[in-house]
Amino acid sequence: MTSAAPGRRGRRPGSPDTRAAILSAARAAFASGGFAGSTVRGIAADAGVDAALIHHYFGSKADLFVAALELPADPRILLAEAVAGGAEGAAERMLRVFLTVWDDPEMRAPLLAMIRGVFEPSGRTLIRDGFLAVVVLPIGRQLGIDEPERRMPVAASQVIGLIMMRYLLEVEPLASMPADEVVAIYAPTLQRYLTGPLA
Structure with missing residues (x-):
């Protein structure tokens, strides 16, 4: 059985850096398009993950937005x-x-x-x-x-x-x-x- 080639493209699986990648993509999306102009699907695509992972880690789009602000508390x-x-x-x-x-x-x-x-x-x-x-x-x-x-x-x-x-x-x-x-x-x-x- 051969291993996946380095640099393989596709959806990012659940991993320690997945949450950070989602937050980074979310901050960029919300900063440029605002809350209404950003979609979970678009953020997921930018982060290289499935949209279901965003819901898994953060819940709703509003919850993701608050997390992206990096406040000490909600x-x-x-x-x-x-x-x-x-x-x-x-x-x-x-x-x-x-x-x-x-x-x-x-x-x-x-x-x-x-x-x-x-x-x-x-x-x-x-x-x-x-x-x-x-x-x-x-x-x-x-x-x-x-x-x-x-x-x-x-x-x-x-x-x-x-x-x-x-x-x-x-x-x-x-x-x-x-x-x-x-x-x-x-x-x-x-x-x-x-x-x-x-x-």
Whole structure:
């Protein structure tokens, strides 16, 4: 029995580097085509694997997208309990989760790397055409708020501003402000974006 010739072409079998190849292909696809413009089949072809392997390793296309962001934790899981509490008081609950994660030095480093990547064209596509669709808008729908497509980007702009000032630029007094004080300042405005009048 002869062995396969070196350089043999075809589908990549399940192997230790298969997951990494899928993630690499997914990051490239999502960065260039956004979430809606990328397909599991196309990503599988770029990675040299069968599409079934993507579902095996990652589950859904949304799960693959979140994995491709290389975040220290899945924000959908982190926010699940806060979202399950309903729209009333959601801003405070979500901000407390958010601050707990970002104030952890081990979690902050990879999150800051992602934020810095937003200033690259591919990073903008990942956030605008991916993260908003996969993470942010579904939160609004799960909360049951009206006009989530309008409200959630506005709410996200408030949180992104907080990230920039507190963690990236480290502007005082916000950078060293206790979490409870940040929540007290930001939660009412964020809650209005979620459930109050926008105009």
